[in-house]
Amino acid sequence: MGIDWTPTPLATVSAPHGDAPPCVYRGFCTLGCSTNAKQSVLVSYLPRALKAGAEIRDLAMVGRIETKNGRATGVHYFREGKWRFQRAKNVVVAGYAIETPRLLLNSANQEFPDGLANSSGLVGKNLMVQGNQAVWGVLDEEIRSYKGPPSLAISEHWNYDDKGYGPFAKDFFGGYSYMSQGPLPQLWANTQASAHGLWGEALVSEMQRYNHVAGLKVVSEYMPQERNRVTLADVKDQYGLPVARITYSWCENDKALNRHALKFMREALSAAGGREVWDQGDDTCHLNGTARMGANPRTSVVDADCRSWDIPNLYVCDGSVFPTVGGVNPSLTIQAVALRTADRIFAERR
């Protein structure tokens, strides 16, 4: 089909590295890597931070950020049965695209009645998920999806081709990548039951073909829209804090992208010999937006250093600062932004 592909970049080591043993290719990466071959922050940054003197207070729930005279002074958090207060020179919020705006909104006070960092009115707005639709089929060859990390090959063609061709003319703005998928048996049974409607004997019989199943899954770019948002609900959690209410729907561009991606992946899987190809049409993944980065305080929540425009020692540093989401997985970008923010805060120390 004239489409380039490449091995999926994976943060997992294939040979011993530092304290990490090599990957044993058993495919449990999304559930937690028992060998520590996967280089998540649990084995990369956190041990180094602890060695450098950082203290981790686990099982803690931050309920409110305190401010005085336009600056953040610390956080109120619940831990070991009671509310506590931690003074802070800088406060960095990194709760991800739902909990971050929830905390900023829940921290409203007399100085900032609409919530912290919210003079633009954009905290909570422009929530973006990414498309995660898939096509699945059966191949004559054995695939054995349980072997290896869940995705091993990726194509970014539609992040770079802005025109398309023939039946695949590009009729939407933005892009997507798509990648091979290897679900573990339990996830595959779940997908067959929930997305394919199989149950009972039909499900058991389909599971017997598990070793021949192949799939392609998209990670796609949905548009930022103010109407997609996180607000505070009337319901409260066990800490007495209002929970997040999520409002989200696809725009016409998102729907056109979905159609293109499903059609193209169907064609690609069939070209590779896939039979009985079917669409899993309603899946989404990853959350971003809700505290967007920008160059203008009226149209964004934080500046290029992730510093909030309104409170100079309050930073937001997680997936919520993305102004757009792109057609690839977000975590490496989130980590790169976090490293840069740390450098900027460090450079300002006195």
Ligand SMILES: Cc1cc2nc3c(=O)[nH]c(=O)nc-3n(C[C@H](O)[C@H](O)[C@H](O)COP(=O)(O)OP(=O)(O)OC[C@H]3O[C@@H](n4cnc5c(N)ncnc54)[C@H](O)[C@@H]3O)c2cc1C
């Ligand atoms: C099953 C699964 C598979 C995924 N696979 C991929 C992948 O292959 N590639 C990829 O790029 N991304 C993947 N993602 C997405 C990725 O995990 C997220 O994009 C990323 O973790 C977001 O990073 P973050 O730092 O913004 O937030 P998070 O990693 O969600 O960190 C936020 C932290 O803040 C804590 N928190 C929130 N509110 C409070 C509060 N009030 N008080 C105290 N603590 C609080 C949370 O407990 C959490 O620990 C996957 C996600 C899932 C669930």
Ligand code: SF4
């Ligand atoms: S396949 Fe995934 S879970 Fe298993 S060792 Fe490798 S990185 Fe870890």
